[in-house]
Amino acid sequence: MTGMIFEMIKGMLHPGLIMIGFGIIVMLLPRPFRKPLGLIAPIAATYALFQMTEESSLTYDIASYIHMEFIHFDGLSFAFMLAFCIIAILNGFYGEGIQHRYECGMSLVYAGSVMGVVLAGDCISLIVFWEVSAFASMYVIYAKHDRQSARASFRYILMHAFGGNMLLAGLIIYMFHYGNQIENIVNCYGEPCFWLIAIGVAVNAAIPPVHAWLPDAYPESTATGTVYLSSFTTKAAIYLMIRMFAGLESLVWIGAIVSIYAACMAIMENDIRRLLAYHIISQLGMMIAAIGVGGAIGADAATAHAITNIMFKGVLMMGAGAVIYATGKSKITELGGMAKKMPVTAICFLISSLAIAGLPGLSGFVSKALIMDGLHEGGFVIPGLLVTAGGVGTLLSITLKINWFVFFGPCDDPEESKVVRKIPFTMELAMILGTIITMLIGFFPAKFYALMPNATIVDPYNMGHVLEYIAIFAGGSIPFFLYLKKMKPHDEITIDFDWFYRKPLNALILLLSEIAHRIFVWCDGRAGAFANYLRTHLGDPSLWTVNSSNVKIRKFSFENENRLIGDIITVIITVFIIMLVGAVLVMK
Amino acid sequence: MVHETLRYFLIAFVSSAALIVLSKIILQFLIRRPADYYNAAELYQEELMLNSAGLSINDEMETNPEGELTGENIHVDPKISVEQAAEMHLIDKEIMPGLTAEEKSGPEAEDLLPEVPDEHDEHKENLEDIRKSLEEAYKQQIESLPEAELEVPAEPEEPQMPAEPEKPARRKTGKRKPSMRMNKAELIEIAESMGIELPDKATKKVILDLIYENMNED
Structure with missing residues (x-):
């Protein structure tokens, strides 16, 4: 029992x-x-x-x-839940x-x-x-x-x-x-x-x-x-x-465009976490493209990339958070040479950034292989090229830019980027564990694929795939180093679609508030005046008739030039006479 | 395989170059703004709203020694005075409750009614003309002086203005002050009570002028 x-x-x-x-x-x-x-x-x-x-x-x-079902457990939910728990x-x-x-x-x-x-x-x-x-x-x-x-x-x-x-x-x-x-x-x-x-x-x-x-x-x-x-x-x-x-083909194009759009925006960013945030969007684009492919491979590719993203993006964010915790600064322009001051963080960040770029041997390579295979099988050539370009953007902005300007490159101002407090051991432990998981997924792809809802199996470590990604690494890195001096960001922000609700919509709301405020102020003023008017007039009823014609008539004397009352009497008598004559004529 | 490798190398190279050109050269000029592009305007609006309510807020919430947030980051300034509020157009001072008797004694009902142009407003216009002509004369006098005589640019003294004609005094009986709104009989009654000798067939304007003259003399 x-x-x-x-x-x-x-x-x-x-x-x-x-x-x-x-x-x-x-x-x-x-x-x-x-x-x-x-x-x-x-x-x-x-x-x-x-x-x-x-x-x-x-x-x-x-x-x-109406039936609520809090637990619906299958392979897909297990894969995501495992990643969330870890x-x-x-x-x-x-x-x-x-x-x-x-x-x-x-x-x-x-x-x-x-x-x-x-x-x-x-x-x-x-x-x-x-x-x-x-x-x-x-x-x-x-x-x-x-x-x-x-x-x-x-x-x-x-x-x-x-x-x-x-x-x-x-x-x-x-x-x-x-x-x-x-x-x-x-x-x-x-x-x-x-x-x-x-x-x-x-x-x-x-x-x-x-x-x-x-x-x-x-x-x-x-x-x-x-x-x-x-x-x-x-x-x-x-x-x-x-x-x-799953299977909605337009998502393939949407995902591919999102991937390259966000990578482009990330290249311009100066704030580390804002740059990584744009990369979340870029990686989401790849997952969305995989969802659009549909079928078993599409679902597995999206799931695999989501799980690997949770891992290495988590480590990247941890690394960025550790740098901010230690230095109090988050802008690339204010940081440099952090590898010597925070070696554990630098190494974990480097490995995870190589993983997100898809270096063979790490988790990103394993999940991207599924995505690219899915796009290839579905015949999506141009979206595949866009996704590849998005991966190159990832390489440029995270793997090369942050690692060079924040961690491993020369430091312009050591005083400005000094470590003001040591990060706790638990922070480093979390980053190390996350990096190990990222590496394990890359070393044992078959076991990782077995966790997927449809257990799709591909062979990512064939010579073609490996050479492909090494070529991407090499080809994508050369322009970066050729243009190195200009790659350092400036202390500026990038305006995005949020401009529409932070500027014009905000201005519209302020305008409406101002109009409402002025109306209320006008009403307040007039209400007070009206209340005052009632107070004085109810207190002294004679004020109601101060300028009235009736009062003028009462106060007039016969010596008054206007002689208004005399005029009124004259008019009345004249009208009466006319009516009388008219009536007589009509009767005749 | 070599062909495929080279193909991907070129794709990556061209993609990288294109992304760098697009983001660092083209978009840099289109969508990059100063770091405080949003924050400056938002902070300014926030300051305006908070100041009008007599509040100020710290950027970070205060904590006690144990690091627990205390919830105290809002500081309320002493209440703004009536004069400050009136200056900020938050209130209409004349009808603000809580004013002193002296402050309240100003407007009466008739002053809140729409004003009818008074012929004696021409006195005010004349005074303005006199003021302007005096100021211009003073400026010309200053400019004509040699620089040596101009030591420290002292603030010009306000020109001596002729005293503004007093508004007709309020009658002790509490009745209205004389104006063109009154009828002739009322004006005659007022003039007679003041001991003014009126010419024959005097018009309302003449009677009113005599009354004001009598008041000014007083």
Whole structure:
């Protein structure tokens, strides 16, 4: 009996709810008790994940015909959940001792809600966890508690409220026509529910033109917050796109263009985290292109690239966060020669940046091989070239630019980029573990492919692939070094699509506010005057008739020149006489 | 295989060069802006709004020694005075509640009504002309002086202005002050009460002038 109950409880353990529960506890407990919970929570969630099977179920019936299914477990959700749990553990190490209470708690709630999205088996639980993740991530952005982060988090929640409402509306219409299950909706192309869901997912997946929230908000968070943010929201959107939009061919072109667009924007950036944020978008473009290919290879390619991105992008963000934590600076123009001051960080960053560029032997090579094979099999030649160019952009901006100007290149001003505080050992440990995982995926691709939902197997380490990527590395690096002096960024920002709601829309709202304010001030002034008028006139009723004709008539004397009353009497008598004459004539 | 390798080498080289040209040369001029492009305007708007409410906010929230956020980063300035608020056009001072009796005693009902042009406003126009002519004369006098006599550019003294004609005094009976709005009989009554001898067939304007003259003499 006890065993049965235990088995039943094990089947209902929801990793996301465990993380959310721990997050709430962290926010309530005093410091000595809550310190280890940031690490215990993801470990408990990982344990719960490995207890789950396809028979696991956690349901709740809102009504007889509305059924919420919190756990829908299959290969795809397992792959994403595994990556989320691993990165949550790494983040637990990374943020150990430096995260504030509410930031730590909300980070766990955020991670848990995204896990809830991945495990959701119906539209209602999906949208509930989706919205919870939006608000939790808003706090994670705000966690730095300065003016910039406050404004950025506000803009972030505005965009995500828009996206969430689009998704909600689309899901409601979809549920009305097709039911509560999350399924592929490519067959619903052209229907309102399709477009609404697409817009809602596009916001979270940072597809232009609704992508500007990502490079705007992510760099404003704390060093640890950005690591969380980079790993969860966008990958949950990719998961949902795999579920609902796999095989939509237009996504191939959209993804390819997004990949190269974001790489182009990243090359210009000066802020490390903003540059990495644009690269998140670029990598998302590659995943979206893979989703568009469809089929088993498309889903596996997108999943594989999402997982490898979670790993090496997490390490890259950790490295950037470590540099910011140590120096207080995030701009490339203010940094240099950091490899000598922070060797562990520099090496981990280098390996992860080589991985993201697709160097053979690392995880990025393994996942990109799937994407390129999928595009090749689908006959998408030009999108394949665009994706390759996007990879070259990645090489230029992260692997070469950041590594040269921040870590390994000469330092222009050692005093300016000095380390003001040593990073904790747990930060370095998290980066080392993440780098090891990145390398292991690259060394054992077959085992990695076996984790994919369809277990697609390709051979990435054939001579053609390896030479291809070495050629890309060599060919892409030469222009960088030829143009090295000009590659250093300037202390400027790049305006993006967020210009439309930060300038003209802002100006319009200010104008409307000013007009409303002036109307209210006018009404206030006139209301006071009117009230004063009533006060005086009700107090002295004779004032009502001061200028009236009736008073003038009463006050007139017969010596008055106007003789108004005499004129009135004359007119009346004249009219009477005319009427009398007229009546007589008519009677005759 | 060599052919494929070279092909990818060229693709990468051309892509890299194109991306560098596009981003560092073309887009650099189109979409790159100063670092405070957004923040400067937003900070200015924020300062305006906060100052009007008498608030100031620190950039970072304060913490106690244990590093816990205290929630204190908003500082409320002492309330702005009525005069400051009036200057900032936040309030109409004349109808602001809480004013002193002296401040409140100004406007009366009739002054809040639409004003009818008064013939005696021409006195004000004449005064303005006198002021301007005096200022011009003073400037000419200063300019004609040699530089040696101009030691420190002292602020010019305001020209001696003729006293503005006083507005007709308020009658002790509390009745309205004489104006063209009153009828002739009322004006005659007022003039007689002031002891003014009126010519025969005097018009309202003549009567009013005599009344004001009598008031100025007083």
